[in-house]
Amino acid sequence: MDIRVRKIYEALFALEDLRELYRQALPTGLDESEEEQFSNGITRVETILKELKDGKGNPIKQVVPKLELRTREEEFININPIQSGGRLTPEARKALIAYGDGYSVCDKCLVGRLDKIRKPPVEEFHAELAEFVGMDEVRVVPGARRGFQAVTSSLIEIGDLVIVSDLAHYTEFLAVEIAGGVIKEVPSGANHIITADAVAETIERAKEETGKLPKLIMIEHVDYNFGNEHDVYGIGKVAKDYDIPFLYNGAYAVGMMPVNGKEIGADFVVGSGHKAMAAVAPSGVLATTAEWAPTVFRSSHIAGDVTGRSFETKEPEMLGCTLMGGTVVSMMASFPAVKERVQHWDDEVEKSNYFVHEFLRIEGNKIVSEYPRKHSLSKVDTRDSFDRIAKTHKRRGYFLSDELKKRKIVGEFAGSTRVWKLNTYGLSWERIKYLSEAFLAIAEKYELPVR
Ligand SMILES: *Cc1c(COP(=O)(O)O)cnc(C)c1O
Numbered sequence: 001m002d003i004r005v006r007k008i009y010e011a012l013f014a015l016e017d018l019r020e021l022y023r024q025a026l027p028t029g030l031d032e033s034e035e036e037q038f039s040n041g042i043t044r045v046e047t048i049l050k051e052l053k054d055g056k057g058n059p060i061k062q063v064v065p066k067l068e069l070r071t072r073e074e075e076f077i078n079i080n081p082i083q084s085g086g087r088l089t090p091e092a093r094k095a096l097i098a099y100g101d102g103y104s105v106c107d108k109c110l111v112g113r114l115d116k117i118r119k120p121p122v123e124e125f126h127a128e129l130a131e132f133v134g135m136d137e138v139r140v141v142p143g144a145r146r147g148f149q150a151v152t153s154s155l156i157e158i159g160d161l162v163i164v165s166d167l168a169h170y171t172e173f174l175a176v177e178i179a180g181g182v183i184k185e186v187p188s189g190a191n192h193i194i195t196a197d198a199v200a201e202t203i204e205r206a207k208e209e210t211g212k213l214p215k216l217i218m219i220e221h222v223d224y225n226f227g228n229e230h231d232v233y234g235i236g237k238v239a240k241d242y243d244i245p246f247l248y249n250g251a252y253a254v255g256m257m258p259v260n261g262k263e264i265g266a267d268f269v270v271g272s273g274h275k276a277m278a279a280v281a282p283s284g285v286l287a288t289t290a291e292w293a294p295t296v297f298r299s300s301h302i303a304g305d306v307t308g309r310s311f312e313t314k315e316p317e318m319l320g321c322t323l324m325g326g327t328v329v330s331m332m333a334s335f336p337a338v339k340e341r342v343q344h345w346d347d348e349v350e351k352s353n354y355f356v357h358e359f360l361r362i363e364g365n366k367i368v369s370e371y372p373r374k375h376s377l378s379k380v381d382t383r384d385s386f387d388r389i390a391k392t393h394k395r396r397g398y399f400l401s402d403e404l405k406k407r408k409i410v411g412e413f414a415g416s417t418r419v420w421k422l423n424t425y426g427l428s429w430e431r432i433k434y435l436s437e438a439f440l441a442i443a444e445k446y447e448l449p450v451r
Contacts, residue, residue: 008074257345273285
């Protein structure tokens with residue numbers, strides 16, 4: 001436990017308490033007793049800063065009772081497969097401090113639509129986001145899953161067929177389920193790669209079996225299981241040939257690598273804010289073309305039978321508004337950094353390959369994902385290496401977690417020494433080298449041969 005990290009939190013919290021004085025006081029200023037509290041508060045901050053400087057004092061452990069501080073991004077290297085792309089930028093963390101209140105972006109909502117708010121510049125952000133993913137229109141949504149749902153709910157009727165891959169995320173299945181659709185899975189084969197041919201064959205098979213064409217193709221650019229890259233460009237072409245709308249699932253791509261939906265041939269692009277755009281959960285993006293926008297982003301038509309009330313400015317698939325506070329503001333604050341970082345995707349891939357290359361020097365270690373890697377999310381197999389140690393170790397599989405934790409590395413699936421995943425996204429070269437050396441050191445400690 002790092003005393004400095006704890007003291008930074010303590011100082012931040014103490015400043016929040018000072019801020020709270022202003023939220024409770026009359027807008028005309030602090031009264032005598034509040035001035036005294038303010039002065040005491042400043043002294044408290046100064047004391048904490050002194051302790052921070054000296055690296056001394058009592059370390060705080062909780063935000064509030066029962067809610068522990070979260071310090072894994074400060075004190076550890078976190079290789080958790082799902083957390084790396086959603087790590088907030090400092091800009092997002094600051095925005096969250098300022099816009100954490102409930103409906104905080106609604107101060108100047110003129111037409112009752114989130115995507116039309118000019119101050120803060122939510123409207124402008126929507127326009128830039130559309131350009132960023134190479135599509136015509138976007139909405140922010142509470143997670144990629146809600147993007148899938150908006151599309152299935154608009155396009156799929158009961159019994160309609162939807163093509164997904166045999167590596168599809170469960171949220172794709174559920175989005176089809178609530179729309180009453182039927183799943184047709186594309187086999188990824190021994191290579192665990194979805195090809196355009198396999199998609200075409202699955203469409204043909206579905207047609208033969210049921211006499212009808214699927215209503216939607218939903219395929220991930222990068223799957224959550226292997227982190228493999230699938231042929232979305234080829235699939236875009238197949239979708240065009242069959243005239244079936246194509247939802248490009250960019251949950252592990254948008255915000256990490258450059259993505260242009262129109263070049264891919266996508267009708268819908270879905271991204272995840274908390275998975276890959278350095279944003280607060282739940283957040284995400286649903287983008288579409290001018291052709292499909294009137295379908296998915298259609299206006300409400302319902303009216304009350306007694307009051308006659310109607311809500312034409314609202315979009316039913318969005319249930320009106322979606323991300324009205326810290327979520328959207330965190331996306332916006334991170335956006336400049338996200339636009340910049342996708343330009344350096346090659347470097348992320350290189351770091352991923354460097355790590356895997358070093359990892360494979362340990363005899364018995366295997367890579368289950370495609371190799372060379374094209375993504376930072378990788379699945380590894382350590383049954384012939386670390387799992388052999390686990391078999392006789394008194395801590396069993398936890399020995400590896402223990403060893404990693406000792407070296408300030410967390411995020412591997414605790415207790416698993418068989419087949420597991422990790423993500424190197426966003427780690428500096430120094431951290432990548434540190435991480436690689438840590439695994440080699442553990443191997444050496446347990447006398448696993450290193451090539
Ligand atoms: C994480 C993930 C999702 C779900 O994303 P949310 O933003 O959490 O809804 C969907 N598909 C894939 C491939 C994913 O990896």
